[in-house]
Amino acid sequence: RRPPPSGRTLSQQPDRIRGAVPQGQLSRMKVCKTGHCQKQCPVLYCDYNENPHNRQEEEKERQKEMGKTLKRLVSYYKPYKGLFFSDLFFAVLGAGVTLVIPLIVRYITNTVVNQPVQEATDLIVKLGIFMVVLVLVEAFCNFYIAYYGHIMGARIERDMRNEIFGHYQKLSFAFYDNQKVGHLLSRITSDLFDISELLHHGPEDLVISIIKFIGAFIILMFINIKLALSAFLFVPFLLIYAFIYNRKMKSAFRENRARIADINTQIEDSLSGIRVVKSFANEKEEMKKFQRGNERFVDSKKRSYKYMGTYNSGMGAFTTLITITVLLVGAYFMTRGKMPVEDLVTVLLYINNFTDPVKKLITFTEQFQNGYSGYSRFLEIMAIAPDIKDVPEAVELGDVKGEIAFKDVSFHYEESQEEVLSHVDLTVKAGEYVALVGSSGAGKTTLCSLIPRFYDVSGGSVCLDGMDIRKIKLQSLRNHIGIVQQDVYLFAGTVMENIRYGKPDATDEEVLRAAKAANAHEFIMGLENGYDTDIGQRGVKLSGGQKQRLSIARVFLKNPPILIFDEATSALDNESEKIVQQSLESLAKDRTTFVIAHRLSTIRKAQRILVLTDDGIAEEGTHEELMQREGLYSSLYKLSFV
Numbered sequence: 026r027r028p029p030p031s032g033r034t035l036s037q038q039p040d041r042i043r044g045a046v047p048q049g050q051l052s053r054m055k056v057c058k059t060g061h062c063q064k065q066c067p068v069l070y071c072d073y074n075e076n077p078h079n080r081q082e083e084e085k086e087r088q089k090e091m092g093k094t095l096k097r098l099v100s101y102y103k104p105y106k107g108l109f110f111s112d113l114f115f116a117v118l119g120a121g122v123t124l125v126i127p128l129i130v131r132y133i134t135n136t137v138v139n140q141p142v143q144e145a146t147d148l149i150v151k152l153g154i155f156m157v158v159l160v161l162v163e164a165f166c167n168f169y170i171a172y173y174g175h176i177m178g179a180r181i182e183r184d185m186r187n188e189i190f191g192h193y194q195k196l197s198f199a200f201y202d203n204q205k206v207g208h209l210l211s212r213i214t215s216d217l218f219d220i221s222e223l224l225h226h227g228p229e230d231l232v233i234s235i236i237k238f239i240g241a242f243i244i245l246m247f248i249n250i251k252l253a254l255s256a257f258l259f260v261p262f263l264l265i266y267a268f269i270y271n272r273k274m275k276s277a278f279r280e281n282r283a284r285i286a287d288i289n290t291q292i293e294d295s296l297s298g299i300r301v302v303k304s305f306a307n308e309k310e311e312m313k314k315f316q317r318g319n320e321r322f323v324d325s326k327k328r329s330y331k332y333m334g335t336y337n338s339g340m341g342a343f344t345t346l347i348t349i350t351v352l353l354v355g356a357y358f359m360t361r362g363k364m365p366v367e368d369l370v371t372v373l374l375y376i377n378n379f380t381d382p383v384k385k386l387i388t389f390t391e392q393f394q395n396g397y398s399g400y401s402r403f404l405e406i407m408a409i410a411p412d413i414k415d416v417p418e419a420v421e422l423g424d425v426k427g428e429i430a431f432k433d434v435s436f437h438y439e440e441s442q443e444e445v446l447s448h449v450d451l452t453v454k455a456g457e458y459v460a461l462v463g464s465s466g467a468g469k470t471t472l473c474s475l476i477p478r479f480y481d482v483s484g485g486s487v488c489l490d491g492m493d494i495r496k497i498k499l500q501s502l503r504n505h506i507g508i509v510q511q512d513v514y515l516f517a518g519t520v521m522e523n524i525r526y527g528k529p530d531a532t533d534e535e536v537l538r539a540a541k542a543a544n545a546h547e548f549i550m551g552l553e554n555g556y557d558t559d560i561g562q563r564g565v566k567l568s569g570g571q572k573q574r575l576s577i578a579r580v581f582l583k584n585p586p587i588l589i590f591d592e593a594t595s596a597l598d599n600e601s602e603k604i605v606q607q608s609l610e611s612l613a614k615d616r617t618t619f620v621i622a623h624r625l626s627t628i629r630k631a632q633r634i635l636v637l638t639d640d641g642i643a644e645e646g647t648h649e650e651l652m653q654r655e656g657l658y659s660s661l662y663k664l665s666f667v
Contacts, residue, residue: 098400101181101224108177109228112170116229119166120236122159123378124244129156131248131371170229178225182217189213189406197413198479199439207290212406215285216399223396230389234382241379248368255354256347256372256379263343263383270336271390277329279398284322291318333391340387344380351376413478419498425505426455426490427586427617429476435484436471444483445471449641453633455490455586458613460620460628462661463637469621472637473589476619477506489587507580509609511592513572515564520549520575521556523564527579535582543578543608545571570605577608588618594627602627625662634658 102109129152137148190213245253295302295311302311351372358364431451437444445468453459461469474480475487478494486493494502507527515523524536524545531539536556540546548571552558564572573593580588590609594602606627609620622628629648636644636651636658644651644658651658 094397094400094404097404098220098224101184104184105177105180108173112174112177112225112229113232115166115169116232117236119163119170120233120240122163122166123237124240126156126159127371127374127378128244130374131367134367134370135365174225174229178221181224182221185217185220185403186213189217189403192407192409195411195414196409197411198474199412200409202438203440205286205290205294207288207292207294208286209406211282211286211289212402216282216402219392219395219399220403223392223400226392227389227396230385230392234385234389237378238382241375241382245372245375245379248372249355249358249364252351252354252358252364252372256351256376258350259343259347263340266339266343267336267386267390270332270339271394273332274329274336274390274394275398277325277332278394279401280325281322281329282398282402284318284325288315288318288322291315336390337387340383344383347380348373348376413481413499415498416495419496420492420501421498422489422501422505425586428455428488428490429453429587429617429619430488430491431472431475431485432488433485434472434475434482434487436468436475436480437483438480447641448485451635451642453617453619455617456615458618458620458630458632460622460631460634461637462622462625462628462634462658463643467637467639469637470591473591473619473621476587476589477503477508504583505585506587506589507583507585507612508589508591509573509576509580509593509612513564513569513576515560515567515572515575517560517562519554519557519559520552523560523575524556524578524582527582528584531582536578539578539582540575542581542611543574544604545574545578545608548574570600570602573605574608577605577612581612586616588613588616590618590620590622592621592623594622594624625658636661 133149133152137145137152139145140148193209193213242253242257245256291314295315302308352369355364355369355372359366359369429452431449434446434449434451435444436446449472461472463469471480475482476489476494478499481495486495488494489497489502489505516526521533521536524539525531527539528535533556537546540549540556549556549558558566560566564575567575577593590613593609594605602624610630613620620628620631628634631648634644634646634648634651635642636656638657644654644656646654648662652662
């Protein structure tokens with residue numbers, strides 16, 4: 026009669042647990058409040074999810090987790106303790122000033138006006154000056170809170186943005202293969218803004234509200250106990266109402282975050298592919314897709330605004346009822362001579378101090394829901410551990426010769442158990458020029474992606490100079506590998522900045538030498554501003570051949586002992602291909618080189634050609650040897666010239 030393991034319901038249990046219970050009886054199970062099955066229940070296990078005790082345990086677990094999350098969130102104040110406590114100090118001081126002014130008004134109306142004219146006038150002037158000073162103090166407090174409080178929030182936002190962006194840099198290709206850029210962008214922009222607003226406004230609003238609330242209550246009790254109690258009559262109902270709608274708003278705001286991320290993804294996808302959109306004249310289709318996402322966002326907003334509207338209107342009604350109640354009770358006491366009019370005026374002045382904290386709590390609640398849901402999404406990313414990282418005993422590479430060995434290597438992607446590579450054995454000597462050919466999907470790019478550990482092998486090992494690459498520090502390993510891809514990615518900026526990306530501390534002279542080695546110097550000097558020419562987002566102002574030569578110059582500057590050319594010339598015209606091919610051959614000299622090619626004419630000079638199929642390495646040899654065998658390579662080569 027114990028609950029099923031792992032919190033699974035009965036319908037999720039294996040057949041050996043469910044025994045001989047007919048399928049039709051599963052839905053008729055009932056659970057008593059103690060968590061045990063009723064006597065007529067024909068099975069051994071209760072439905073775990075319907076057990077009230079288990080629901081209570083889950084609720085306790087959620088509250089415990091929330092406490093841990095808030096504790097972690099508060100830790101971001103640690104570097105800014107001075108700003109934080111000074112912000113709270115001025116918040117307390119400002120709140121204290123607002124409580125003092127009505128007392129001065131009460132003193133004036135109750136005591137000062139009854140004194141001789143000259144004496145009363147002098148006192149009123151002095152008290153007036155004192156109240157002006159208090160107003161100036163309050164104004165300074167508000168300025169300090171608004172300026173320095175926001176500075177603190179901005180710095181915390183900066184720290185968190187650095188933290189999550191740094192974490193993004195550590196995550197492997199396997200993570201990005203299953204993510205949308207818009208969702209990741211949303212976590213680093215809008216989510217963090219809401220978190221910083223909570224961390225700035227939350228504590229001060231809470232402190233101000235508590236001080237004003239408690240201070241107003243004590244003063245009202247001092248003036249008239251019965252009147253004070255009548256004002257607080259609605260507080261329990263107000264708190265219950267706020268608690269119920271807080272929970273509803275929390276889930277609604279979380280859904281809003283997801284919808285915003287979807288919209289960011291749609292915008293990023295559409296604008297990145299704007300040339301494709303325009304070439305197909307599909308602007309209207311893109312608009313339809315965007316509008317669908319935008320409508321889903323509006324629908325989620327409707328739900329949150331429904332709860333927020335109900336919450337705000339209800340809280341507003343409660344505050345108005347408090348004012349009306351105090352006014353009616355005070356008028357009742359006045360008619361019976363139990364309360365002077367000046368006390369009623371003072372109480373009415375304090376009602377604003379009493380209801381203002383409630384309004385601040387409304388704002389705080391909205392900020393808390395936004396900030397907490399944003400931080401939950403932030404933690405979701407931070408909780409993803411990089412699946413490719415340095416082992417504790419990882420070492421730096423010293424003198425690298427460049428021998429690469431694949432030892433019984435198997436590989437499959439995370440989301441699939443189908444092996445892309447199966448028990449591959451291959452040794453490439455230092456300085457050897459090896460070409461990989463084969464049909465699409467045979468695993469050529471995957472095989473090369475294992476060398477810089479963009480993915481880790483599922484079985485076997487990849488070794489560099491006899492050492493398993495998993496025992497080498499990632500940065501050190503990748504610093505010794507240069508990659509030139511078919512789809513060249515150039516960053517927004519100048520030609521000089523993009524070439525220098527291969528070696529950030531390189532001098533201008535080194536950059537020029539790399540450009541000349543890549544046959545890029547001549548066309549660069551023909552640009553409007555030479556090396557200082559802005560090339561636009563992803564190098565849109567350059568031709569395909571020019572972009573490819575810049576990427577080669579980048580690798581020349583890096584000067585690695587191991588090279589990977591992934592179909593580097595397949596998208597170029599014949600003239601550009603010839604120039605780029607010369608640059609690649611110059612770059613490959615005396616380096617271990619892997620070339621993935623579909624244009625087989627570009628790899629005739631390779632020292633070794635490997636033909637990959639779904640079954641592994643089908644053929645191996647030089648161009649002449651493979652042509653003489655008249656096998657798969659020979660067929661592919663002849664087919665490319667048909």
